[in-house]
Amino acid sequence: MQGTWLRVSHPLRQAVSGAIRYCRHRTAAVFPSPVIFGGSPKSGTTAIAALLAEATGLSISNDPFWRVLRSDGDGYLLPDVLEGNLPLDAFVRKYPAYFSARIVKDPDFVFLYRELQQVFPESPQVFIVRDPRQNIRSILDRLHMRGDLEHLGPAENRRLAREGGWRAVLDGRGLGLDGRANYIGRLAQRWVRGVDAYFAAGTPVHLVRYEDFLEDRGALIADLAELLGLELRTDVDARLARRPTHHGHRSLSTEAFFGERNLALIEHTCGAHMAKFGYA
Structure with missing residues (x-):
């Protein structure tokens, strides 16, 4: 009997969650000028945007493209937006609950700076x-x-x-990457495409190096808030002091992790842009 209930409850939970999301999208209002964060996946967008939201007391929405893929059942829509099959403003109108916060973060926004400027002209x-x-x-x-x-x-x-959307990330779907490259080469090309988009944005886009954030998280968040015209409502350094610091553990050097061939591939592909950001 219990096993039967568990089998029935899972689709029931999915249906209830879907109904809740449907109602949220029907009743949510898009915030007209959110702070928009973009960058490569695993570049620190989540940590920096979340800490800024905490420091300023502002609401935050994470990863609209990922949430649509995982929750709304419409698949990975970034390639459709990049290729012009789905206008970004139509995407925003269809999923307003994901754009109702004061801060909206999605790594894929790095490829959409100009489109975002058209939809949110007042957004930093x-x-x-x-x-x-x-x-x-x-x-x-x-x-x-x-x-x-x-x-x-x-x-x-x-x-x-x-892993859902990670397949699309490693394949570089919609970005016109060299299909002959291996997975490391495609990830390196994807990093370059993001940096190219930043330099070609045509509008002021504030730059944050993740390494500077690691060096002094409190100072960087305070400086970023001032740059964006946001008021700090909490003592960031005091909050950070009460949190354990996790530096992780990596037993392999960078050279050993990638091997000579793949490391050289990254540095050859990304080298010109690495120098611009001080990455020796």
């Missing part, structure tokens, strides 16, 4: 950049994948099949 935008070697390594750590493979094998592809 922020670009988070991170050393591509550590950025790509963090993505692979998240997926429990090695960085020294020549190509992804059956085990890695099965893992990606379970």
Whole structure:
């Protein structure tokens, strides 16, 4: 009897969650001028945007594209927006609950600065950049994948099949990447595309290096709030002092993690832009 209830309850929970999301989208109002964060996945967009929201007391909405993929059943819509099949303003109107907060963060926004400027002309935008070697390594750590493979094998592809949008990230869907490159090469190209989009934005986009955030999180958030014209409502340093610091543990050097070939591929692909941000 209990097993039957569990089998029935899962689709029931899904139906209830879907109904709640439907009602939220029908009743939500898009905030006209949110602070918009973009950057590569695992570049620090979540940490920085969340801490800014906490420090200023503002509401935050995370990852509209990812939430649509995981919750609303419409698949991964970034390629449709990039290719012009789905105008960004139509995307926003369809999912207003994901754009009702004062701060809206999605790594994929890095490819949509101009479109976002048209939909939210009064919105300040922020670009988070991170050393591509550590950025790509963090993505692979998240997926429990090695960085020294020549190509992804059956085990890695099965893992990606379970991970939803990460398959699209590694493939670079909608970005016109070189399909002959291996998974490291495509991730490096994706990093370059994001940086290219930042430089080509045509509108002021505030730059934050993730490494500067790690060096002094409180100072960076205070400076960013002032730059964006936001009022600090909490003592960031006091909050951070009460939190444990997790530096993680990496037993492998960058060279050992990627291997000589893949590390050289990242540095060759990203090298020109790395120098602009001080990544030796």
